[in-house]
Amino acid sequence: MTPLDIKNKVKQILTEHLEAKQLRKTSERFAILDEIYSMQGHFDIETLYVHMKNKKYQVSRATLYNTVEVLLECNLIIKHQFGKNQALFEKAYMYRQHDHLICQDCEHVFEFCDPRLQQIQQMAGEILKFDIERHSLTLYGKCQGVQKNGKCSHGFKPINKG
DSSP states (O other): OOHHHHHHHHHHHHHHHHHHTTOOOOHHHHHHHHHHTTSOSOBOHHHHHHHHHHTTOOOOHHHHHHHHHHHHHTTSEEEEOOSSSSOEEEEOTTOOOOEEEEETTTOOEEEEOOHHHHHHHHHHHHHHTOOOOOOOOEEEEOOHHHHHHSSOTTSOOOOOOO
16 A cells, blocks of 8 residues: 555544544544654654644644544554653554564664564464454663763664753
8 A cells, every 4th residue: 555545544444433433523633644644653742743833733732632532542543651651652554563672761762573473472372262463562771872872873862861
C-alpha cells in the first residue's frame, strides 16, 4: 500500500468508528489523523500540538486529547508508557511489529525488529495453548555514544539528571 492508500484506509476506519459510536465527524479529527499518519516515529501530544500550530491548524489541546482517545479506541494509534510520566504514541495501521530500546541518558526511543522474538511468541502460544494477539518488549540502557564521551552519537541531547 502507498502512503496515500494508508491515509485513505485509516480515514475510512475512523469514519466507520465515529458513525458506530455516533460521534461527530469533524474536520479537526481528520486533520489530526492525517498529521499523525504524515509523521515518522513516536510523538507526544504536546509535540503534535506544536507541529499542528506551526502548520496553522486551528486545534485545541482538548481536541487533540479527545481525538487521541478516539484513535486509540479504533486501533489507529498505539500508546506507550516508557517508564516516564509522559505517554508516547505511534501509528498502528499497517506498521510492522517492533520492539524498543530506550536510552536512559538522552531518552531517545530506538526501534528494532528481531524475527526470533516472533518465533518465541509463537512457540509460547503453542505450548501454553494461548492466542497471543500482540507483545511489547522494551529494553533500557545507554547509547554507546553517551557512555563514551557524555554526548549522544545519535545527535540527541543527554538529559540533565541533577
